Amino acid sequence: AQSVTQLGSHVSVSEGALVLLRCNYSSSVPPYLFWYVQYPNQGLQLLLKYTTGATLVKGINGFEAEFKKSETSFHLTKPSAHMSDAAEYFCAVSGDAGMRFGAGTRLTVKP
Amino acid sequence: DAGVTQSPTHLIKTRGQQVTLRCSPISGHKSVSWYQQVLGQGPQFIFQYYEKEERGRGNFPDRFSARQFPNYSSELNVNALLLGDSALYLCASSSRQGATTDTQYFGPGTRLTVL
Numbered sequence: 001a002q003s004v005t006q007l008g009s010h011v012s013v014s015e016g017a018l019v020l021l022r023c024n025y026s027s028s029v030p031p032y033l034f035w036y037v038q039y040p041n042q043g044l045q046l047l048l049k050y051t052t053g054a055t056l057v058k059g060i061n062g063f064e065a066e067f068k069k070s071e072t073s074f075h076l077t078k079p080s081a082h083m084s085d086a087a088e089y090f091c092a093v094s095g096d097a098g099m100r101f102g103a104g105t106r107l108t109v110k111p
Numbered sequence: 112d113a114g115v116t117q118s119p120t121h122l123i124k125t126r127g128q129q130v131t132l133r134c135s136p137i138s139g140h141k142s143v144s145w146y147q148q149v150l151g152q153g154p155q156f157i158f159q160y161y162e163k164e165e166r167g168r169g170n171f172p173d174r175f176s177a178r179q180f181p182n183y184s185s186e187l188n189v190n191a192l193l194l195g196d197s198a199l200y201l202c203a204s205s206s207r208q209g210a211t212t213d214t215q216y217f218g219p220g221t222r223l224t225v226l
Contacts, residue, residue: 041222042220043217043219044201044203044217045217046215046216090153092153095156097159097168098146098156098159098167098169099144099146099215101154101155103152104153
């Protein structure tokens with residue numbers, strides 16, 4: 001069965017600093033991987049997804065993620081954090097029964 | 112175009128009661144999935160429906176049931192509510208059956224509190 005593990009439940013960065021949110025996956029078949037963002041009291045918004053092809057995936061709001069099969073990773077990055085990036089971020093993998101989400105990483109951006 | 116809509120926004124019930132949550136998918140989408148998100152955790156898959164048929168079920172007790180209507184809207188029913196059922200219930204729609212490559216679009220959720 002497919003699964004994802006997010007490393008670090010909380011990440012704090014200064015405004016303008018690099019954002020790095022870590023996600024490792026486990027899958028016996030080529031995975032389809034997703035990053036979603038959740039703002040307080042809201043649903044999930046898709047940031048980006050990897051299916052096949054180019055391993056560097058660009059998403060909305062300046063985020064991107066790189067699929068690394070050798071490391072079974074799909075880390076999310078953004079070169080320069082903005083205050084509006086403060087939210088909960090979820091990595092997910094499509095499974096044979098729905099999507100499987102990680103536990104989430106709360107990103108705090110300090111002024 | 113309207114996104115996924117859910118109703119009600121908030122709901123308070125007592126233990127043992129029954130609840131029905133509603134979801135309308137994005138126009139043209141035929142698949143609806145339900146997820147439970149307990150505070151501080153990631154969403155957990157409950158059901159997927161496609162063309163009014165159940166196509167997937169997560170590890171939830173039989174107290175949880177769902178159905179999809181001819182207009183592709185869906186209801187999630189939970190019987191004999193327990194305190195542990197308190198959560199944000201998310202509905203997602205996609206245009207094809209599976210989530211393998213198709214993107215799931217989430218609604219704002221229904222916050223259920225069981226007292």
